[in-house]
Amino acid sequence: MRKILGISAFYHDAAAAICIGGEPVAAAQEERFTRKKHTAEFPGNAIRYCLEETGLELDELDAIAFYDKPLLKFERLLETYYAFAPKGLPSFLRAIPVWLEEKLFLKKKVLDGLKEIGNYDRKKLKLLFPEHHLSHAASAFFVSPFEEAAILTIDGAGEWCTAALGYGEKNKIRFHKEMHFPHSAGLLYSAFTYYLGFKVNSGEYKLMGLAPYGDPGSEQVEEFTRAIKEQLVHIKADGSVWLDQSYFQYATGLKMIREKKWGALFGFSRRKPDEPIAQHHCNLAFAIQTVTEEIVLKMARGLKSIVGSENVCLAGGVALNSVANGKLLKEKIFRNIYIQPAAGDAGGAIGAALAAHYIYFEEERKPGGKRDQMRGAYLGPDYSDKEVERMNKKVKAVAVHYSSFEELTEYVASEIANGKVAGWFQGRMEFGPRALGNRSILADPRDPGMQKKLNLSIKNREGFRPFAPSVLAEDAHEYFGLSGPSPYMLFVAPVKEGRRKALPEQFQSLTILDKLHFLRSDIPAVTHLDFSARVQTVDRETNPRFWKLIRAFKEKTGCAVLINTSFNVRGEPVVCTPLDAYRCFMGTDMDVLVINNYFYRKTEQPDWQDKQKWMRQFVPD
Numbered sequence: 001m002r003k004i005l006g007i008s009a010f011y012h013d014a015a016a017a018i019c020i021g022g023e024p025v026a027a028a029q030e031e032r033f034t035r036k037k038h039t040a041e042f043p044g045n046a047i048r049y050c051l052e053e054t055g056l057e058l059d060e061l062d063a064i065a066f067y068d069k070p071l072l073k074f075e076r077l078l079e080t081y082y083a084f085a086p087k088g089l090p091s092f093l094r095a096i097p098v099w100l101e102e103k104l105f106l107k108k109k110v111l112d113g114l115k116e117i118g119n120y121d122r123k124k125l126k127l128l129f130p131e132h133h134l135s136h137a138a139s140a141f142f143v144s145p146f147e148e149a150a151i152l153t154i155d156g157a158g159e160w161c162t163a164a165l166g167y168g169e170k171n172k173i174r175f176h177k178e179m180h181f182p183h184s185a186g187l188l189y190s191a192f193t194y195y196l197g198f199k200v201n202s203g204e205y206k207l208m209g210l211a212p213y214g215d216p217g218s219e220q221v222e223e224f225t226r227a228i229k230e231q232l233v234h235i236k237a238d239g240s241v242w243l244d245q246s247y248f249q250y251a252t253g254l255k256m257i258r259e260k261k262w263g264a265l266f267g268f269s270r271r272k273p274d275e276p277i278a279q280h281h282c283n284l285a286f287a288i289q290t291v292t293e294e295i296v297l298k299m300a301r302g303l304k305s306i307v308g309s310e311n312v313c314l315a316g317g318v319a320l321n322s323v324a325n326g327k328l329l330k331e332k333i334f335r336n337i338y339i340q341p342a343a344g345d346a347g348g349a350i351g352a353a354l355a356a357h358y359i360y361f362e363e364e365r366k367p368g369g370k371r372d373q374m375r376g377a378y379l380g381p382d383y384s385d386k387e388v389e390r391m392n393k394k395v396k397a398v399a400v401h402y403s404s405f406e407e408l409t410e411y412v413a414s415e416i417a418n419g420k421v422a423g424w425f426q427g428r429m430e431f432g433p434r435a436l437g438n439r440s441i442l443a444d445p446r447d448p449g450m451q452k453k454l455n456l457s458i459k460n461r462e463g464f465r466p467f468a469p470s471v472l473a474e475d476a477h478e479y480f481g482l483s484g485p486s487p488y489m490l491f492v493a494p495v496k497e498g499r500r501k502a503l504p505e506q507f508q509s510l511t512i513l514d515k516l517h518f519l520r521s522d523i524p525a526v527t528h529l530d531f532s533a534r535v536q537t538v539d540r541e542t543n544p545r546f547w548k549l550i551r552a553f554k555e556k557t558g559c560a561v562l563i564n565t566s567f568n569v570r571g572e573p574v575v576c577t578p579l580d581a582y583r584c585f586m587g588t589d590m591d592v593l594v595i596n597n598y599f600y601r602k603t604e605q606p607d608w609q610d611k612q613k614w615m616r617q618f619v620p621d
Helices: 044-054 070-084 089-104 106-115 132-141 185-195 204-213 219-232 259-266 279-307 322-331 345-360 385-395 405-417 450-458 473-478 512-516 544-557 578-586
Strands: 003-008 015-020 023-029 063-066 148-154 161-169 172-180 233-235 241-243 311-315 336-339 422-425 439-443 468-472 491-494 532-538 561-566 592-595 598-601
Touching: 003 044, 003 345, 015 044, 015 345, 023 044, 023 345, 044 106, 063 106, 063 345, 132 148, 132 161, 132 172, 132 311, 132 345, 148 279, 161 185, 161 279, 172 279, 172 345, 185 204, 185 241, 185 279, 204 279, 204 322, 219 233, 219 259, 219 279, 233 279, 279 311, 279 322, 322 336, 322 491, 322 532, 385 578, 385 598, 405 422, 405 544, 405 592, 405 598, 422 578, 439 450, 450 561, 468 473, 468 544, 473 532, 532 544, 544 561, 578 592
Parallel strands: 003 063, 148 311, 311 336, 422 592, 468 532
Antiparallel strands: 003 015, 015 023, 148 161, 161 172, 233 241, 422 439, 439 561, 468 561, 491 532, 592 598
16 A cells, blocks of 8 residues: 655645655644644654554655745745846845755755654655645545535635636546635735734634624624625636735735725724724624635535536635635535644645655546545544643642543533533544644533633633534534534534524624623524624544543533634744643643543642743634
């Protein structure tokens, strides 16, 4: 069976993955090991993990595939500056030395990085460079359960391509249409991320979470939407976009936008990251979210008209926009939708490896039937009890070991039902941006004050941010208007009307904080402002331990839902090791921690009141 290592690096979200026989068996982001969020560094730690997990040496690999073509990207950078000359000359002169090292000599950087991992025979090593959007497409289609499918990839930019409409059948992928830089739906969304005071390539999900605070019926939202579509972007019938570059600087400058022109267009200056959020910020977030949904739906309809398939696979950073995904699901343009859980650049590592396996080596493809081949996205490292005990000794942790997992879940479910917040660390770490029940912080969704507590006292993040529900798959229909499974938390669905609370007539005139704390349903801590929720359905086969915990919580409370948020604080990557988990637990107001079958209560730990001892400084994202 072919053994292929995939690598993504040198832009953001560096990662590595090994696929054997066309299936991902190990994958991880480099940030989890270095504790530097979204790191672009060569993923040496992630590669070492993948090799250790599979028992392979570098010389045993059939190929190593990098997720884009660096020379083609370098060509795009040079041609873009030439087309816009003399604009951007200072930034060009500053950037060219970096480009020469990272793009033109990238092959050497990869080979040098591999040398630090282990010895290998350079003559035998086959190093492949599939195109960026082919890596995205392969990451979704080749792990999907579909024999054939339409493929939609949308992101900021690859080499030239910023979106592609394609078709996959058996072991082949072909593209029918592409949209090229500098015109990009992903970069348009990132520009608004920047303008509203969030970080590009990490804050886009905050923009998505802020959008429901906008007033959809207001004149300002209509004005903002009109300004976006008349001045910034022209949207064509097939979803392709043309961006007026006089408003942007990402093509030739060191900033996303021309701030003065945006200020004149929208009537307010760019929000600084530490400035309060006002209603006009929310209204603009709502406007660009709506425009983005329009673009995605038009692309989907255009794709359907070309290929006619009832199945569609999505990847690229924009595929992480779970609100747009929910609208796509609701529109029923395609009967079946599959989205790669690591849809951003990290997932390109899996895609590059699979593109090599099926397209370069022309191996036969056998779809997995009803399930995908991502193994629930649980592709990262796990830790034995011996390793946990070693950590306990090192930090002098006080823990109770349960011989019965069922007894442990009963106890933890009771703790959560009594208002406790639990760190939950089990099995293999998730690959991709979402915590899916193995590196999670869990709490009771029925508690009206829990969203505020989690945001301010534990996650240390903005108060407006929503939390996602994890629900037993068999009970999801009782809580959410979801037409199928959502194992990767990639679809936003409405909370069932029977569970909602009526809003006051003057709701839209309330302040943001007043809106936030208004009781909206019988699971208020996971019900967003517009009665929506980003749902994870949990089935017994994919994650039996997490399923058992939710089941135990349901038996005690009648509620088959838990709040599930990633096990980290703001600016920190999701925890990877038991020590990462214990540090995060001790440095926040979490009440209890579970690692494998070990149970930790905060008040029983040494120096448990000294949070400063355990807090680590992370750059806010």
